[in-house]
Amino acid sequence: MWGGRFAEGPSAIMREINASIPFDKALWREDIRGSKAHIAMLAAQGIVSDEEAQSIDRGLDAIVAEYESDGVPEDWSLEDIHMTVEARLTELIGPVAGKLHTARSRNDQVATDFRLWTLAAMEQVEAGLAALQRALVTRAGEHAVTIMPGFTHLQAAQPVTLGHHLMAYYEMFRRDASRFADARKRADECPLGSAALAGTGFAIDREATASALGFACPTSNSLDAVSDRDFALDYLSAASACALHLSRIAEEIIVWASQPFAFIRLPDTLSTGSSIMPQKKNPDAAELVRGHAGRIIGAATALMVTMKGLPLAYSKDMQDDKPPVFEAHGLLQLCLAAMEAMIAESTFNEARMREVAGAGHPTATDLADWLVREHGVPFREAHHVAGAAVKAADDHGCDIADLPLDVLQAIDSRIDESVRDLLTLDASVAARTSYGGTAPVRVQEQVEAARKALGMG
Ligand code: ARG
Numbered sequence: 001m002w003g004g005r006f007a008e009g010p011s012a013i014m015r016e017i018n019a020s021i022p023f024d025k026a027l028w029r030e031d032i033r034g035s036k037a038h039i040a041m042l043a044a045q046g047i048v049s050d051e052e053a054q055s056i057d058r059g060l061d062a063i064v065a066e067y068e069s070d071g072v073p074e075d076w077s078l079e080d081i082h083m084t085v086e087a088r089l090t091e092l093i094g095p096v097a098g099k100l101h102t103a104r105s106r107n108d109q110v111a112t113d114f115r116l117w118t119l120a121a122m123e124q125v126e127a128g129l130a131a132l133q134r135a136l137v138t139r140a141g142e143h144a145v146t147i148m149p150g151f152t153h154l155q156a157a158q159p160v161t162l163g164h165h166l167m168a169y170y171e172m173f174r175r176d177a178s179r180f181a182d183a184r185k186r187a188d189e190c191p192l193g194s195a196a197l198a199g200t201g202f203a204i205d206r207e208a209t210a211s212a213l214g215f216a217c218p219t220s221n222s223l224d225a226v227s228d229r230d231f232a233l234d235y236l237s238a239a240s241a242c243a244l245h246l247s248r249i250a251e252e253i254i255v256w257a258s259q260p261f262a263f264i265r266l267p268d269t270l271s272t273g274s275s276i277m278p279q280k281k282n283p284d285a286a287e288l289v290r291g292h293a294g295r296i297i298g299a300a301t302a303l304m305v306t307m308k309g310l311p312l313a314y315s316k317d318m319q320d321d322k323p324p325v326f327e328a329h330g331l332l333q334l335c336l337a338a339m340e341a342m343i344a345e346s347t348f349n350e351a352r353m354r355e356v357a358g359a360g361h362p363t364a365t366d367l368a369d370w371l372v373r374e375h376g377v378p379f380r381e382a383h384h385v386a387g388a389a390v391k392a393a394d395d396h397g398c399d400i401a402d403l404p405l406d407v408l409q410a411i412d413s414r415i416d417e418s419v420r421d422l423l424t425l426d427a428s429v430a431a432r433t434s435y436g437g438t439a440p441v442r443v444q445e446q447v448e449a450a451r452k453a454l455g456m457g
Helices: 012-018 021-044 050-070 081-093 095-101 106-142 162-186 206-212 222-227 230-257 284-307 316-345 350-357 364-375 379-396 405-411 417-423 425-431 440-453
Strands: 147-152 155-161
Touching: 021 050, 021 081, 021 095, 021 106, 021 206, 021 316, 050 081, 050 095, 081 095, 081 106, 106 162, 106 222, 106 230, 106 316, 106 440, 147 162, 147 350, 147 425, 155 162, 155 350, 155 425, 162 230, 162 440, 230 284, 230 316, 284 316, 364 379, 364 417, 364 425, 379 405, 417 425, 425 440
Parallel strands: none
Antiparallel strands: 147 155
16 A cells, blocks of 8 residues: 555564554444545545545445455454555455545544544443443432441441442442543544645545534644544543442442341352352452453553653554553443443342441431530530440440430430430431431432433433
């Protein structure tokens, strides 16, 4: 394709290091779509004849049929998907195929193909995120009143509802979806027609190709357009944030499924056994979600480091943009689907969660709050009183709610029997009615709003 000024062809090692066809063949549909839009525009502008354009368009259709049935051939000497398609087109229709590359370079071609691919990938992730959010919201609705321990420092803090806990992840994945939607808006500009770097002297119509390919508009600067991979970096940084959230919920599932916690039972279909220990049932899917998050974040780092030292415009380093994005996307979709299944199909052990929620005086704050509310005690002083009650309860080997009244009154004479009702787990969560709080009425409201936002009727 470019041999005119060379006396010798590339060596075997040159061909090997140069070849991107092993991975960029994944772009074949986008590549042919771009070529069809380009040739139609060249004909409409009178740059090629209608007959030439028709012959090229039909040839491209024939290649689509071939690739659909037999896959894309992988010939390293053809370097990449763009040359592979063009070489096949030449075989099929002869030298007129060479007119397709008028007013175009592989630099704007690959930038266009990869953008189209990444835009579709972002939509796929948004669909996967919506499915996961629906699973979370469904389970949260079932467990709006289920008590579980809330932790800080992984120490018992205050009781919360399981619905509230699951809805916390709904919020994270909602933000992730908005990051992908936002990235799509920014990526919605078409590089085609930027040519190698400087634009072209042919009277092309960039608006026409942009709209034929479904972009909002053409890019504004040809140098930027051929050397910009922000759309891929945006994909990877949104994917990293999402992977980070998936990894956190995976970590919770792993902890919850462990015997000392026993909060959750994963279905057999989403667990594995041990080849030596017959009793084992391991949360491998959750562990691999946590593990894959590392690879996704690694992909984001890889592309940032690849891009950070490149002068304008295109450099061949940029060919390395695709493997990290392709890998991250495959992993992310897998992780979203696996997490959706784990959330939808796990069984929560409500009795165990309630039992653990009751340990460690988690309603001590409620005692302090009562003193503040009923007796106008400054919170700092009330905190001290409740702390003394905790100490007394530990000495008695009971919960603060079960301390004899005389012991409580010896700590603070203002305490009376009525406080006991407030120190139960149910009373504690029911009291937290502030907006966004854990009270079942609040959680139910959030679940309803989320169901509406997700179109769950
Ligand atoms: N295979 C190349 C890539 O993926 C296509 C662009 C090649 N451009 C060039 N000037 N060699 O980046």
